[in-house]
Amino acid sequence: MLQEKDIARLVQDIQKATSIVALTGAGMSIESGIASFRGPGGLWEKYDPEEYGHINTLRYEPDKAWIMLSEMQREILKAKPNRGHYALAELEKIGKLRAIITQNVDGLHHVAGNHQVIEFHGNLQSVSCMDCGYQVPSVEISLDCLPPSCAKCSGPVKPDAVFFGEAIPPEALTRSHNEASTCDLMLVIGTSALVYPAASMPEIAHDAGASVVEINPSATPLTGRISSYIVKGSSGEVLESVVQQLKSLETS
Ligand code: NAD
Ligand code: ZN
Numbered sequence: 001m002l003q004e005k006d007i008a009r010l011v012q013d014i015q016k017a018t019s020i021v022a023l024t025g026a027g028m029s030i031e032s033g034i035a036s037f038r039g040p041g042g043l044w045e046k047y048d049p050e051e052y053g054h055i056n057t058l059r060y061e062p063d064k065a066w067i068m069l070s071e072m073q074r075e076i077l078k079a080k081p082n083r084g085h086y087a088l089a090e091l092e093k094i095g096k097l098r099a100i101i102t103q104n105v106d107g108l109h110h111v112a113g114n115h116q117v118i119e120f121h122g123n124l125q126s127v128s129c130m131d132c133g134y135q136v137p138s139v140e141i142s143l144d145c146l147p148p149s150c151a152k153c154s155g156p157v158k159p160d161a162v163f164f165g166e167a168i169p170p171e172a173l174t175r176s177h178n179e180a181s182t183c184d185l186m187l188v189i190g191t192s193a194l195v196y197p198a199a200s201m202p203e204i205a206h207d208a209g210a211s212v213v214e215i216n217p218s219a220t221p222l223t224g225r226i227s228s229y230i231v232k233g234s235s236g237e238v239l240e241s242v243v244q245q246l247k248s249l250e251t252s
Pocket of ligand 1: 034233
C-alpha cells in the first residue's frame, strides 16, 4: 500500500526545495534484479561480502574473490534500470535533482540518464590492472577462466569498485561532502545507512540545516533521528508516483 499522505508531503517538499541531492543504496536496484547485501536472496547468502569483497582476498586469494566477483559482474551486466532510476533521471531533467550520491556499483543511474552522479564506491563497469593500470570495460574480460588477467602484462585485475579495506576515492568524498553540506533537501533512498562514510552524508546534510527524507520499506538508524520522515515503500513505486504528481502539478 502506498503511503499517499507521505507521498503528498514529499511532493510538496520537493516543490519547495531549491537544491535537492539523493543518496541511493542497494534497495534502489532490487527491482532491477540485483539483490541487496542485507535482504533475502542473491549471492550474499552464499558469500560474505566483507570477506569475499575485501581487498586482501583479491590480493592474496584472487581465485576466491573472483568466484563472487564473476557472479556479481554477470548479474550487473545484464541488469536494466527500473522505474525508480528513470524517475530520478526525470527529476534531474525537470531541474529538481542537483546530484545523486550512489553507493551502488551497478552504473544504472547513468544508464537511466542521470548526468550528475557521484559513484561513492566506484563501479563494476570497468576493470584495471593492479600492476600496470591498464583499464578495460568489464564486458571485454573473459569470466570463463578465473581469475582474469591483464591483456597487456598478465598482471592481476581488479574491478574499479571500492573494496572493503580500501579508502573512498578522495574526489568522490570531497564532491559528496560539498553536495551534502549545501543542499536543502536530501532524499535517502534504499540504503540501510550502516556503511560509513556514505552513511554520514545525511548527517552532514542535517547538521547543515537541510531536511532529510527517507524512501525505504524499513526504518534505518537515521529514522526519527536524522530524517524528518520516511516514506515506506519500494523506491520504484514511490519515486514513480512522486514524479508523476510533480509533473501533473507543473502542467496544471
Ligand atoms: P543494504 O543492502 O545494506 O540495504 C538495502 C536497503 O534497501 C535496506 O534498508 C532495505 O530496507 C532497503 N530496501 C529493500 N527493498 C527496497 C526497495 N524495493 N526499495 C527501496 N529500498 C529497499 O545496502 P546499502 O545501504 O546500499 O549498503 C551496502 C553496500 O552494498 C553498498 O556499499 C553498496 O556498494 C553495496 N551493494 C551494491 C549493490 C548494487 O550496486 N546494486 C548491490 C548490493 C550491494
Ligand atoms: Zn597490466
